[in-house]
Amino acid sequence: MADSYDFDLFTIGIGSGGTRASRVAAAHGAKVAAAEEFRVGGTCVIRGCVPKKMLVYGAHFAEDLEDARQFGWDIGECTFDWVRLRDHVLSDVTRLEGLHTETLENHQVTIFKERATITGDHEITLESGKVVTAKYILVATGARPFVPEFSGSEHVITSNEAFHLDAVPERILIAGGGYIANEFAGIFNQFGSKVTIVNRSDVILRGYDPALRDRLLQISLTKGIEFCFNCSFEWIEKQEDGTLLVKLTGHEPRVFDQVMIATGRVPNTEGLGLETVGVELGAKGEIIVDAFSRSSVDYIYAVGDVTDRVQLTPVAIREGQAFADSVFGKGEPYAVDHSCIPSAVFSHPPIASVGMTEGEARNKLGAVRVYQSDFRPMKHVVAGRNERGLYKMIVDAANDKVVGIHMIAPEAPEILQGAAIAVKAGLTKADFDATMAIHPTMAEELVLMK
Known part of the structure; x- marks a missing residue:
């Protein structure tokens, strides 16, 4: 398309949105390159909704095996092997990463498995030092878990690390009231952990209908999940035996084996060089875009969680599709309709x-x-x-x-x-x-x- 540039499109971040945008743009005839500093597939495939749903499936067997007796099945004594499930899940994540990579390569998308930074007008510099140019740049770097700062916060894990634990914690404290906190609470509870949720407010799953929130709270309490509302962390101290002594506001110190933070996600915009070319950011660091995913710089676009519009994988995919069709397709440009978006919480x-x-x-x-x-x-x-x-x-x-x-x-x-x-x-x-x-x-x- 543009002979004066190395690429028609350079995508930074190969997650759900970046993959769809790159593939579709290439299908429209664009010369496309994409860079990913971690693993191809992004949060959803590598350390988000896909492996989490696999854990949800595994957790459901706890009650299914128990219920089977009432349906006439004599199961015998059941034991659970976390490492076996964990390794099967991680193996499938690797398989999916390969499929995403293969899809892009089949569309002749050039993949750089290294960090990319915008260093000038239409210019991207890779971690290796290689400099390339592109007519359009798409930022699809997603978001990461937010960890508040307090004494001992270095001892916590997030959902990223939860998939790699060596063992199911006997006692786990999960901070947050959103979908990630409630989903992992259900997962670990079914795997045999004593789960405690701590929340700064007295509401879980803000934004969902109150009747559903109340019903989940009632059922979770019945299942043995404990809730501590209207409190926050004062400090965490790691003990000699590796356990964590946790002090919450209004509570006496308690010992846990793991503390997981699930208090929201922040856009990954630091260190991308966006300030170099004047891309406008919002209060949370999100890239501000118009209805067509265009930033304040006319050749730089952004889709997915990095825009903090709606942090859901299908939304990122739809935004990536619309961007590629609108910029590189032959039809009229179109915007994604963000109204009436269905959502789910894979709680128990x-x-x-x-x-x-x-x-x-x-x-x-x-x-x-x-x-x-x-x-x-x-x-x-x-x-x-x-x-x-x-x-x-x-x-x-x-x-x-x-x-x-x-x-x-x-x-x-x-x-x-x-x-x-x-x-x-x-x-x-x-x-x-x-x-x-x-x-x-x-x-x-x-x-x-x-």
Whole structure:
């Protein structure tokens, strides 16, 4: 395209968004290079949602094996081998990294496995000292776990290190109230750890419907997970035996085997040379972009977590696709619609949500109708578990449109994906009512609420 540059596109960061953007741009005929200082695949593939979901699957067997007895299966004594699961998960991560690399190479994307820095106008310098130029630069460097500073904070781990532990901690303290904290709390609890969650506020999963948050809290407490609200770290001291003595505000010092911080993520923008060319950053260090992912410098774009718009892998992928199509494709440029994004928390049980919560809908729309199904899944009935699922449907009273669906129950994320299409399409409660149920399923509750 541009003979005066070495590349038409240079992507910094080969995660989900960077991979999609680079591949699609190359498919449109662009000469593309991409640099990654860690491992191809980014947070999601290497140390995020993919390996975490594998741990979630492993954790579910704890209750499944216990429940199997009620279904007639004599399992015998069960033992759990963390190292075996860990190594299988890490092996599959390596396999996926290879597939991502192969995809880019098959599209003739030049890969530099080293750090890249913007050192001038349209100029990138690699860690090896090699200097290249590009007509467009895409920053897709993602985000990293935020660790607050306090005495002894060097002794904590984050979700990054959780996948590499030598053993399941007997006692683990997890700081945070978001999805990462609650997901790992469920995982370690099922693996046999005594789990304590500490949170600076008295709310978990802020942004999700309060009814679902309360239900998860109740179930988590029943499963033995402890919560310490409205407190923060004063200090951590490492003991001679390797354990950690932790002092929280308002609490006596307690001993834990691991302390994990899950208090949010910050964009990876330091040391990229963005200030060299005048790229505008936000208060958290995020790259400020317009609807088309363009930064304040017209040839530099950014997608994914580094923009701190919506920190979800499918969003980064969609943004990468839109960028590549808009800049290198033959069609009209288009922007990603960030409204009505479905999301899930792979807690025990999982939460899934799309659209407005009840509170948001009342504030925005005024009159709404709320439908609920509070039920005990058939599997739990046979297994003798009292754990109940909860579905909520929020409907605009003015036009009968379903504006939100919120669920906590087994397989809720799998069920919600299809329902999210209906919400995005603006279907009505009458459309749900007119849809025949699939019986017996948990999903049928969506079309039976009165």
